[in-house]
Amino acid sequence: MTVPPGSGTALFTDRYELTMVAAALAEGAAHRQCVFELFARRLPDGRRYGVVAGTGRLLEALSEFRFGPADLQLLARVVDADTLDWLRDYRFTGDVDGYPEGELYFPGSPVLTVSGTFADVVLLETLALSIYNHDSAIASAAARMVTASAGRPLIEMGSRRTHEEAAVAAARAAYLGGFATTSNLAAGSRYGIPTAGTAAHSWILLHDDELSAFRSQVAALGTGTTLLVDTYDIRRGIEHAIEAAGTGLGAVRIDSGDLGELARQAREQLDALGATGTRIVLSGDLDEYAIASLRAEPVDSYGVGTSLVTGSGAPTAGMVYKLVEVDGRPVSKRSSAKESRGGRKSALRRFKPTGTAVEEVVHPHGTAPAAGPHDRVLPVPLVRGGAVVDGAADLGAARERLRAALVAVPWEGLKLSRGEPAIPTTFHTE
C-alpha cells in the first residue's frame, strides 16, 4: 500500500524515540525482546477511579503508523541512512494486551502491555500516551458527570473550547462515558455518535425580534426543536417560544443565570401555558458539581462544554509508558521518588458475591493468584502479531462495559468529593 506523504500517524512521535531506535539499530540492541507497560502512578488529585479510553483510536492509529516519503525526507535530518531504510519498512508486528476500553483503572493498573522488539515497541510510546492520556482524562470526567446527572441525558458541546481534532476525540470519550449526544459533526461522521444541537444567541440577534427568530426556527426545523429563551428576558422568551411553536414545543434552553431558580420558574410557566411536555435544557459552565446541585430541579437535560473537554480540572490522565522487561528479565528505574515495578504484569479485580468490587490485584504475568468465582481477569488480547483482534475497538461495547463497571463500584467510590481510590490496589510479587 502506498502511503501519501505525511498522512500517517508516525510523526506524532517524540524525536528521541527515533534517535534511540537509530542508536539501538547501530549496536544491535534494537532487536531485544521488550515489554513496555502503560499505566498511571496515581489518579488525578482526589479522583476515585479512572476510565480506560482511547483503545479504539490507538488500534486505528496503529494501522496507519507508517513512515511515508515526506516523513522520511524530514527524518533524513534526524537519523542515519540505515535507520531510514528500517523505518521505510516499519510495521508494528508485536502484541498488545490491555484493559478493554471502558474498563475502570486504578493506580498501578497495567492498562496496556506492548511486547515486541525494542525498536518496534519504543516507537509507539508518544502516540499511545497521547491517545490514552487525552481520552482517558475526558472519559473519566464524563463518567462523573453522568453519575451526577442521575439519568438525565447529557449533550456534549465543548468542541469550541479545545483543539479541533481533540474535540472529535473528546466527543467520542464523552459518549463512551455515558453522554447521550454530541454537537460535533465530525464525531457523528467518524464514530456514528448521535448529534444534537439547539440554536445560538446569534440566531435571535440576526432577527428583528425574538418572536420572528423563533417562528423562523420552528418553520424550518419543526415544533420538536429547542428554542433558546435567554437572549433578552427569559419570561418573555418563554411566552414567545410557545406563541411561535404552540404547546407541542420540544424544548427550551437556558444558558445563563441562576439555572436552578430559572428552571423552576420556566417549568411553572410552561405548565401554566399548557406546554407540559416541553423539556428544559440547561447549559452554561456546567460541571459535575453544578449538575449534582441541580438534581432536585425540573431539568430534562444538560449541555456540557468547557469542563468536559478540559477533563474538569484534570486535562491529562498522567499515564506513563515504561520498559519493564528485556529478554525476559525484569527492569526498573531505581533513583528518587519515581520508582517503578519491573517485570511484565497482569491484573484481576476481586468482587464480593453481591457483585461489588473490592480490590485490584496486580501480579507478575504468568503467576496469577487464586481467583474466586466472582473475580475477573482484566487484560485481554488487543493485537496479535500486528493484527488487531476482532471487536477490540468497539465503542458501543466500551460504553456498555463502563456502565456495568460503575454499577460494581462501592457507593463511596462514586462520590464526587475528593477521596481515596474506590478500591485499593494490591501488588503481588513472585
Add this chain to the structure above:
Amino acid sequence: MTVPPGSGTALFTDRYELTMVAAALAEGAAHRQCVFELFARRLPDGRRYGVVAGTGRLLEALSEFRFGPADLQLLARVVDADTLDWLRDYRFTGDVDGYPEGELYFPGSPVLTVSGTFADVVLLETLALSIYNHDSAIASAAARMVTASAGRPLIEMGSRRTHEEAAVAAARAAYLGGFATTSNLAAGSRYGIPTAGTAAHSWILLHDDELSAFRSQVAALGTGTTLLVDTYDIRRGIEHAIEAAGTGLGAVRIDSGDLGELARQAREQLDALGATGTRIVLSGDLDEYAIASLRAEPVDSYGVGTSLVTGSGAPTAGMVYKLVEVDGRPVSKRSSAKESRGGRKSALRRFKPTGTAVEEVVHPHGTAPAAGPHDRVLPVPLVRGGAVVDGAADLGAARERLRAALVAVPWEGLKLSRGEPAIPTTFHTE
C-alpha cells in the same frame, strides 16, 4: 478542486451552525450582512495578559473548509436538500480582520472580526473558537515560562500529555511563545520548528548497565548528545557519562528529584571532572513557577511537558464568537451577567514615549480616537474576499511580534503571581 471525502475541516463544526444556516436560508435571513467578533470576556484567573495564537492555523484551515461528498452524505440527515446544495458550493468569501498572531490581548480586545453574510460567517464559529481557544491558551502559558526562564532555552516535550494533533498545535504555540525547540516531529515537519531530544529511561534499562547504554548512545549520536543520568544514582550516572563521552559531552539531563540541589551538585561534579562545557538540562513536572525558582541554579536549559500542553492551569482561553452587527445595525444580548457590547469594534494600544504600554482602547469601528505618535492600531486585514492576505500566517513574524510586545509590558504585568491585567481596557462609545 475536488475534495476527497472527509479530508476537509468543515465538519469541525457544531451541528447547530448547520441547522441555523438551514433555517436562515429558508427564510432569507442567511444573506444579511453580519459581523461576528471573537474575544475574551476575561483572562484566565489572575493572568495579566493573553497571547493571540492560532491565526496561521485558522487561515490554513479556512482554505480547506469545504463540504466533501462524505460530509454531505452525513449532513443529509441534518439539513434539507436546498441547504445541501448551498453547502456543496460553500467557500468563505468574506473578510477577516484581527490582532496579528503573537500580539497581546486583554479582556474585551476584538481579537478577530469576521464579516460576510450570516450563513457565510456563522459556519466558522466552532472552528475559529477551537483553534484560538487552544492555541492562545498554550501560547499564553508558554510566554510566562519563557519570561521565567530568563533567557535559558526551553524545549517543548509535552506531546504525550495531550491529544496527538493538539500536540502539534501546542508545539507551534510554544515556539510562538518563545520556546527554542520541540520534541514533536510532526511540528518539525509541518511548521519547520527545530526539533530536539535526549533519551528515555528505557534506553538505559535496555542495556546491561548504564555505561554500556551511554557508550552506545555516544557511538551512534556523537559526543554532542544529551545523556540521561538519573536512572540509578545520579553521581555515578555523571561519572559514567563522562567516562563514555569524555569531557566534550554535550549535556546531561536530570528528570527527577530536587532539581535545584541536583543541578548544583552536577555542575560541581562536571567541573571537577573537567567537563566545564557540558550543559545541564532539567525536566520533570516543570511549570513557570518551578522554572522561576531555579533561576539562581546552574541550569542551561529546561524541558517542559505537561504544564505547557495543558496551559498551566488554563487549558482553554475562554474566547467567544458573538454576532455584533446585522446590516450595519449593532446587536447584543441583554439578559443576565453575560452582557455583550454591540457593534463592530476596533482597538488601539497607547504607549508612553518610553515605549511602555499603558492602555488598550476599544472603540466603535470607523470612529478612532485621536492616536498619539506612540500609539498603535491593533487589528490588521487577514482575509479579503475569502483570500488570505500575504504574510498574515507567518509564524516567525508572530514569534518576533510577541517578543517585542512583551518588552513593552509594564514590569508588574510580567509577574507570575495572580493580579490584574497588565494594562486596563477602556471602552469608548460613539
